[in-house]
Amino acid sequence: xxxxxxxxxxxxxxxxxxxxxxxxxxxxxxxxxxxxxxxxxxxxxxxxxxxxxxxxxxxxxxxxxxxxxxxxxxxxxxxxxxxxxxxxxxxxxxxxxxxxxxxxxxxxxxxxxxxxxxxxxxxxxxxxxxxxxxxxxxxxxxxxxxxxxxxxxxxxxxxxxxxxxxxxxxxxxxxxxxxxxxxxxxxxxxxxxxxxxxxxx
Ligand SMILES: [Zn+2]
Numbered sequence: 243x244x245x246x247x248x249x250x251x252x253x254x255x256x257x258x259x260x261x262x263x264x265x266x267x268x269x270x271x272x273x274x275x276x277x278x279x280x281x282x283x284x285x286x287x288x289x290x291x292x293x294x295x296x297x298x299x300x301x302x303x304x305x306x307x308x309x310x311x312x313x314x315x316x317x318x319x320x321x322x323x324x325x326x327x328x329x330x331x332x333x334x335x336x337x338x339x340x341x342x343x344x345x346x347x348x349x350x351x352x353x354x355x356x357x358x359x360x361x362x363x364x365x366x367x368x369x370x371x372x373x374x375x376x377x378x379x380x381x382x383x384x385x386x387x388x389x390x391x392x393x394x395x396x397x398x399x400x401x402x403x404x405x406x407x408x409x410x411x412x413x414x415x416x417x418x419x420x421x422x423x424x425x426x427x428x429x430x431x432x433x434x435x436x437x438x439x440x441x442x443x
Pocket of ligand 1: 315
């Protein structure tokens with residue numbers, strides 16, 4: 243990978259042998275391996291030992307989980323907050339494992355819609371809750387840095403499964419509980435269609 247990055251620097255018109263760049267290929271390789279380390283993670287191992295049987299069927303919410311991912315179309319970051327909720331049947335996931343799960347899927351080349359669905363589907367498949375909801379709000383550097391569709395560089399995606407899909411009251415309770423930041427940050431942006439326009443550019 244380092245040879246490729248050295249070549250990339252040269253193709254960009256740089257001198258890969260100058261002092262500031264001489265160790266860059268090594269650093270970039272290390273950074274990229276970390277940022278895509280989610281491919282090697284085993285979900286069962288991540289959640290291992292953190293599934294608990296409970297007699298509880300109220301909504302569990304984990305809000306404001308920071309995440310950082312890479313857009314698969316440009317290899318540029320998109321990052322923001324992830325909000326997760328579910329209503330257990332018999333099992334819950336240890337709360338600290340939710341951010342870990344978000345990391346596993348974020349540390350891959352992604353599009354925000356798929357990332358959102360993967361988190362929701364994994365929780366559904368792991369504990370078979372009555373419903374799962376995942377909302378992600380993110381800034382996409384591939385749009386904001388390049389000045390493309392700047393007003394849409396903030397995107398909100400959601401996955402609603404089970405009762406969150408079928409019961410509007412459950413869904414609004416969740417949206418009410420998380421709306422704060424989404425509403426203030428993106429009232430303007432959400433009125434525009436949150437299509438992730440980076441694909442075509
Ligand atoms: Zn992009």
